[in-house]
Amino acid sequence: MKKLSFALLLVVSLTLAACGEEKATPAPTTNNGAATSAPSTGGGSSAITIDAADGGTLAYKTTAVEAAAGEVTVTFNNPGALAHNVVIVKAGDEQPAVDASMASAPDFLPPADKSLGHSKTIATGASDTFTVSLQPGTYSFICTYPAHYTAGMKGTLTVK
Ligand SMILES: [Cu+2]
Numbered sequence: 648m649k650k651l652s653f654a655l656l657l658v659v660s661l662t663l664a665a666c667g668e669e670k671a672t673p674a675p676t677t678n679n680g681a682a683t684s685a686p687s688t689g690g691g692s693s694a695i696t697i698d699a700a701d702g703g704t705l706a707y708k709t710t711a712v713e714a715a716a717g718e719v720t721v722t723f724n725n726p727g728a729l730a731h732n733v734v735i736v737k738a739g740d741e742q743p744a745v746d747a748s749m750a751s752a753p754d755f756l757p758p759a760d761k762s763l764g765h766s767k768t769i770a771t772g773a774s775d776t777f778t779v780s781l782q783p784g785t786y787s788f789i790c791t792y793p794a795h796y797t798a799g800m801k802g803t804l805t806v807k
Pocket of ligand 1: 791
């Protein structure tokens with residue numbers, strides 16, 4: 648009898664969910680997109696994707712992204728017409744990373760002590776994946792190719 652009423656309840660709630668667009672259900676976690684990639688390394692791992700803007704725009708299409716603390720796999724896609732990169736820094740550390748990148752033509756990437764991790768500088772149509780280990784906090788992802796950060800090529804990475 649108990650089993651029967653449970654089954655009935657299940658059917659009723661499924662029916663409600665199917666036709667009612669129930670708003671009471673908790674929001675799905677934001678890293679559902681990671682489910683298809685990479686075997687789990689035992690908690691605290693997540694995968695994010697950052698896309699550059701199309702054409703000659705000095706911006707990212709992705710302007711804000713969240714990740715779980717720990718090892719974060721970052722996939723960077725560049726559909727734009729210009730070379731771009733993704734450099735992860737703590738919020739506030741953007742300009743020193745940009746300044747330190749100017750000397751390293753043609754890729755214009757910062758030295759190891761000026762960023763927490765970065766992609767390669769990639770041309771139009773290319774993608775690159777890298778990993779970075781992050782504590783909870785607020786980070787910026789920026790393009791250190793000359794003039795791109797100044798023009799607004801930056802986004803926010805929130806790690807929880
Ligand atoms: Cu750029």
